[in-house]
Amino acid sequence: MRLSTKSATLLVLALLIVATPFFFPSAYYYRVGALVFVNGIAVTGLVILTGYAGQISLGHAGFAGIGAYASALGPTHLSLPPSLSVLLGAALSALIAFLVGRPILRLKGYYLAVATLGFGILVSMVLANESGITGGPDGVQVAELGLRDLLASLGLKLKAPVFWYAFSGVVLLVGAWLALNLYDSPTGRALRALHGSEVAAKTVGVDVPRVTLQAFVISAVYASVAGSLLALQNRFVTPDIAGYMYSIELVTMAVFGGAGSVFGAIFGAGILTLLPQALTFLAEYEQLMLGLIMVLVMIFMREGLVPSALRLIRGRGA
Amino acid sequence: MPELMQFLLSGATVGAVYALVALGFTIIYNASDIVNFAQGEFVMLGGMITVFAHMAGLPLPLAALLAIVVTAAIGVALNKLAIEPARGAPVVSLIIITIGASIFIRGAAQLVFDKQLHRFPAFSGDDPIAVLGATILPQSLWVIAGALAVFIGLWLFFTKTLTGLAVLATSNNRLAAQLVGINTSWVMTLSFALSAGIGALAGVLVTPITLTRYDVGIALALKGFAAAMLGGMGSPHGALVGGILLGLLEALTAGYISSQYKDAAAFIVILAVLFAMPQGIFGAKRTERV
Amino acid sequence: MSLLSVSGLGIEFGGVRAVHDVSFSADPGEIVSVIGPNGAGKTTLFNMISGVYLPGSGSITLAGEDVTGMSPHRLAERGLSRTFQNLQIFQQMTVLENVIAGHHLHERGSVFADMLHLPSSRRRSKAAEVGAMALLERLGLARAALQEAGSLSYGTLKRLEIARALALKPKVLLLDEPAAGCNAVETEEIDRLIAEVAAEGVAVLLVEHDMKLVMRISSHIVVLDHGEKIAEGDPAAVSRDPRVVEAYLGAHAKEAAHADG
Numbered sequence: 090m091r092l093s094t095k096s097a098t099l100l101v102l103a104l105l106i107v108a109t110p111f112f113f114p115s116a117y118y119y120r121v122g123a124l125v126f127v128n129g130i131a132v133t134g135l136v137i138l139t140g141y142a143g144q145i146s147l148g149h150a151g152f153a154g155i156g157a158y159a160s161a162l163g164p165t166h167l168s169l170p171p172s173l174s175v176l177l178g179a180a181l182s183a184l185i186a187f188l189v190g191r192p193i194l195r196l197k198g199y200y201l202a203v204a205t206l207g208f209g210i211l212v213s214m215v216l217a218n219e220s221g222i223t224g225g226p227d228g229v230q231v232a233e234l235g236l237r238d239l240l241a242s243l244g245l246k247l248k249a250p251v252f253w254y255a256f257s258g259v260v261l262l263v264g265a266w267l268a269l270n271l272y273d274s275p276t277g278r279a280l281r282a283l284h285g286s287e288v289a290a291k292t293v294g295v296d297v298p299r300v301t302l303q304a305f306v307i308s309a310v311y312a313s314v315a316g317s318l319l320a321l322q323n324r325f326v327t328p329d330i331a332g333y334m335y336s337i338e339l340v341t342m343a344v345f346g347g348a349g350s351v352f353g354a355i356f357g358a359g360i361l362t363l364l365p366q367a368l369t370f371l372a373e374y375e376q377l378m379l380g381l382i383m384v385l386v387m388i389f390m391r392e393g394l395v396p397s398a399l400r401l402i403r404g405r406g407a
Numbered sequence: 408m409p410e411l412m413q414f415l416l417s418g419a420t421v422g423a424v425y426a427l428v429a430l431g432f433t434i435i436y437n438a439s440d441i442v443n444f445a446q447g448e449f450v451m452l453g454g455m456i457t458v459f460a461h462m463a464g465l466p467l468p469l470a471a472l473l474a475i476v477v478t479a480a481i482g483v484a485l486n487k488l489a490i491e492p493a494r495g496a497p498v499v500s501l502i503i504i505t506i507g508a509s510i511f512i513r514g515a516a517q518l519v520f521d522k523q524l525h526r527f528p529a530f531s532g533d534d535p536i537a538v539l540g541a542t543i544l545p546q547s548l549w550v551i552a553g554a555l556a557v558f559i560g561l562w563l564f565f566t567k568t569l570t571g572l573a574v575l576a577t578s579n580n581r582l583a584a585q586l587v588g589i590n591t592s593w594v595m596t597l598s599f600a601l602s603a604g605i606g607a608l609a610g611v612l613v614t615p616i617t618l619t620r621y622d623v624g625i626a627l628a629l630k631g632f633a634a635a636m637l638g639g640m641g642s643p644h645g646a647l648v649g650g651i652l653l654g655l656l657e658a659l660t661a662g663y664i665s666s667q668y669k670d671a672a673a674f675i676v677i678l679a680v681l682f683a684m685p686q687g688i689f690g691a692k693r694t695e696r697v
Numbered sequence: 698m699s700l701l702s703v704s705g706l707g708i709e710f711g712g713v714r715a716v717h718d719v720s721f722s723a724d725p726g727e728i729v730s731v732i733g734p735n736g737a738g739k740t741t742l743f744n745m746i747s748g749v750y751l752p753g754s755g756s757i758t759l760a761g762e763d764v765t766g767m768s769p770h771r772l773a774e775r776g777l778s779r780t781f782q783n784l785q786i787f788q789q790m791t792v793l794e795n796v797i798a799g800h801h802l803h804e805r806g807s808v809f810a811d812m813l814h815l816p817s818s819r820r821r822s823k824a825a826e827v828g829a830m831a832l833l834e835r836l837g838l839a840r841a842a843l844q845e846a847g848s849l850s851y852g853t854l855k856r857l858e859i860a861r862a863l864a865l866k867p868k869v870l871l872l873d874e875p876a877a878g879c880n881a882v883e884t885e886e887i888d889r890l891i892a893e894v895a896a897e898g899v900a901v902l903l904v905e906h907d908m909k910l911v912m913r914i915s916s917h918i919v920v921l922d923h924g925e926k927i928a929e930g931d932p933a934a935v936s937r938d939p940r941v942v943e944a945y946l947g948a949h950a951k952e953a954a955h956a957d958g
Contacts, residue, residue: 196681198498203633204678207677208678210670270811275804275805282787285788285789289861290787294805377514381507383506384504
């Protein structure tokens, strides 16, 4: 029997999440793993927007910033528990994506890229300048999520890095499951159809502004949740999270691994998160490498690493 | 009143730089329908190469000339190595390629040069000139004059020379241009050289005022794009007017509203223009063919 | 009143009149062909009727409702479907998925149900898949169902577009050169299919260069030249019309001259 892409992806992801810790030489690696998962969550959102619907966003770090600062400021300014603050951040991101997306998504190509880029930069500018609320460029402390204490009171004591590794891993799995469900659903087909030919999608009845807006809002929620998780596990956040470079990194992760494939994009997030960690002695070359990867992948493997590799394997098999 | 005059003068100076970046965008966009997000890096290269060549002992004019020539060569290399191999790629891929190239150039500049802020002496000294109660630096006049000279030069090139007309023909219809014997690949090379050279010139002119560093390119690219869009993508006089307008708007925002949010002015302009009049002030309306 | 009626329709591109003052109508079960030399404005006319271009003048009425300038997806909701002269296939999707996507109006629903894979979403998908499979059978494409559409031949893709357009269960179907690039056998199949679809009560609008096919199946022919309607009537009348003969011969003579130069 052949496994569907969905089951195979979820199975492989789950196996990787459970099995890799057996090879971790120190607790530090749990932190790196959790970072991979958090980036994976944000990138899965971009799979829906860019991979399925073919719309680019160079401003999704803005939503990560909204999610991160919601979880930081909710407890201090609104006396909300951190867990509710995460949800508030997601709702706020969805609302902002809805309001901004309506006009922005009428744009195409370069204009959409620049408009989203501008949006992201505006968010990071507000976060850095409104220091009375956000703590300004120096950043702000983030409260403890509290879930770890809850687990401990139930008898499951986890060290912070282990907890965050496991928790981010579970959220990533859920995120991947939702995105894979969408792929093979009526909405997912409508998105992929408009990616293939916008005019043909319209003539089969796809309400293009409506479905692109849905994709934009969903991907914003993914980025927001990722931002919240990052802030909560670092217990600290600065406006850099909403910065231009993080938006670009997310897009690069997605297209490097393969924006059209959930597994590919998460794989891309993994590689591009691990590389700088593994090659710290090359830190000076980080931008050079990132730029080079972006150019080379788009010239030689437009579909990304994983889909191109799969095509090669299948081509041989047939 | 002198206050307003001061804002207008500094706005016009910055605006002239944006206009030069926007002209660079326009040249490549007209030749290939590509928006080159690495445009701002040319400005950075122009400034940085001049700084380092001058430090190495070259006289300033020679250092500036070297910077423009080297940057033009880098522009041509960008076209040959990254844009040409991706011909026919979807817009999303081209966006990622030119952004990747801009990050690559920035990363290389950081290695080859350094991470410090640099400047070199102004061409005609630093004594401000009084104008209607405000003052302007002699170097600002150089910047504004440079933008006007480039604009006039481009206008002459595109309307009076055979080569310029060939570039225009290519922008109108690539296939038809090839059929009448225009070497469109050479037109692309020329456009990138010209565009990069103009970017580098902007860097040479403005560095004594604003200083330069390896990472100044991206902000300039965004503002240049905003200016080009404000004027109407693909229109040279649109680029000039859009650049100056954006510069003035930024200076007035900084002066009367908040200097922290002066950079926001560009993005608010982008968004407003995109929604209110997507074809800009001078742009042509396009109909999609099916 | 006719199902589809077009009156005084016109559009300009940069001052050039691409289509000017064209009127005609189509009833259920009719096959109305639009013919004319290259550049006569046939595809432009189709693009206006299907909402891809906004007409500069004139009006379009569908089942009594003024639909001038309505967006394509709203026209689809009202039962107007089309194919394209230059294929507009969803290349990265399988053949089956292309036709399921054609069922979009019947299968669309809550995005939350879709993401959570709820039974309601699965039911909608399944129904669309069954319908799509039936259409693929009908067009002889069932064997290619799971192939990526981008890998198929031109003639196959032409049929796939028709299958996708039929998935909408249209009342009005616009076919832009369905037989272009098809061999004799395929052309005959398309010929039969168009007749069948019309017999089911669909108003078919056809742009086609294969004159034998047009003369054989059309109930009514509209002739365009330089964007204007120069003749209209049943096949026999149109083929005798001297203006039509001149438009075609003139155009052919000009084309021959261009080909030399």
